[in-house]
Amino acid sequence: MLSDWMRKTFAEEFPEAQEGLADLRVMTTASPEFGDYQCNAAMGLARRLKQNPRQLAGRIAGRARHESVARLEVAGPGFINITLDDAWLGAHMERMAADPDLCVPKPGSGRTMILDYSSPNVAKPMHIGHIRSTVIGNALDRLHRFLGWRVISDNHLGDWGTQFGIIIMGFKKGVDLKALESEPIDELERIYRESYKRSQEDPEWLDACRQELVRLQAGDPENLALWKRFVDLSMGEFSRIYKRLDVAFDMVRGESFYNDRLAGVVEQLTSAGLARESEGAIVAFLDDEKLPPCLVRKSDGAFNYATTDIATIQRRVEEFNPELIVYVTDERQQLHFKQVFTVSRKLGVKTRLDHVWFGLMRLPEGTFSTREGNVIKLERLLDEAESKALAVVREASPEMPADRQAEVARAVGIGAVKYADLSQNPQSLVVFTWEKALALNGNSAPYLQYAYARIRSVQDKFAERFPSSDLAAHPIRLTEKHERALAVKAAGFADAVMLAAASFKPSMLADYLYDLAVLYSSFYQNVPFLKADAGFRESRVRLCGLTGAILRKGLSLLGIGTMDRI
């Protein structure tokens, strides 16, 4: 990696400046006229050492040598521009193509992380608001696994909250058993919505709901049986959706899993003097950390989600001793996790704890919620996506058998929905529109899937027309501007994967893949390969093949499938 090399060169040339070099980076240039990569560290260093930046950059450029680098030039106020060596680049393409991991290292080898994502609430339908945690979390899961991490993905279901008091109360007073049979989740949702509404208007009803919750948490057999039934019904629906989304978890441990530890957590906190009684509740005060107080037991005796999350962290540390625990949730939980992490540390937890939050999804007319009943169900979104994709497939490939068309429509439709979420900065707010969610052209999954399918087609045509040709016998040579640009981009795959994982932003990989596909499409359009002379032909087909391998692997890391024909 060029950054390491540059950092080493700087350190050797300027031993007096060790500290400031840790974040030194080599990055791609703003424009091809500046070479392939650039390093801007000389200018910052010059300030600290009170030296002339151009002279300083010149000293680096004069001594630095690397097998992959053809040329180093100092430009402007002190940029060091780096141009890769064509022969090295060609050989590197061959190395990548020969490696199933495409020369991506395994920095996570021997390390363990727990990834907590998706985590829908039981007895409510999964709606479009759940897709972000599920899709972003799953991409982070795949990225880290690929980098060698032992990832333990955990679906921390919301199966133990106050909502169960509301639902149990509603169920006992007005369940429609027939509806529960045919549309279980819809019926549970209806019960919840109506019981919630009544609890807002009728204090007695609200109190009864609380009592039901307390009974459930105390182990009342009737309520426990109802609760189990709700969980099973919900898991049936969730599993169906996860299967469609190609999402799998190592564990599905809901909040209820930690129930028997909650009292212990509160006990630990109080005996350590970290929490005390206040207005009937048990509260951890975090004034030193400038955080609001954190409730760990309500005045009615029930525990709340902070308690559960603290217990969960303790259990995970005891059982798996991970290097870090990562939570993927929406932005509203930022304060909650700050509090939970702080309290956990006070209890002696040393594990790195990260909260990866993403912006809330909204409808153009405002927020939606189960309580309001204005949600768009996730299944409906997936249905719409597939049917829209199917219409396009039928139009574009009428000769394709119907079952193949359906298969393509699935990959394209689901891929488009996932990509729409993964391709933008997770932290920006998303306003849901059907048009955006179902886009099939431009910067979208189908664009990448299309590029991949064309590559597969080229490879098949090549095998058909030149059956005796041995690709591996021909070196990859980069002669055309378009193919060189493609190769430079291809060489950056490992960096893109590592950067996306380390910053918890799958969008960085999505951006990379889109750039790669754009360069490929341009190459495809402007440079002949099956019709090129022998030697060039094989070289270009090999470069095609490598591009295809990167697209396939990269998309799979985002949880998006590829088809040989679309």
Add this chain to the structure above:
RNA sequence: ACCCCCGUAGCUCAGUUGGAUAGAGCAUCGGAUUUCUAAUCCGGCGGUCGCAGGUUCAAGUCCUGCCGGGGGUGCCA
């Protein structure tokens, strides 16, 4: 009231953590197919990066203040 995000082309968004002339897609206008998949490619149009200061060789990016939007702030999760 306080805290956290966001504000970039008509619309939706990137912008590699301070770098060179701010980039894509959609929309719009024009061009490319006897050829390896036109779900494509090539080009045009489109910008006081919310506003005002500040920090320095360099600010969309950092600091301060304001404006606008979203979210949060002990008994929901």
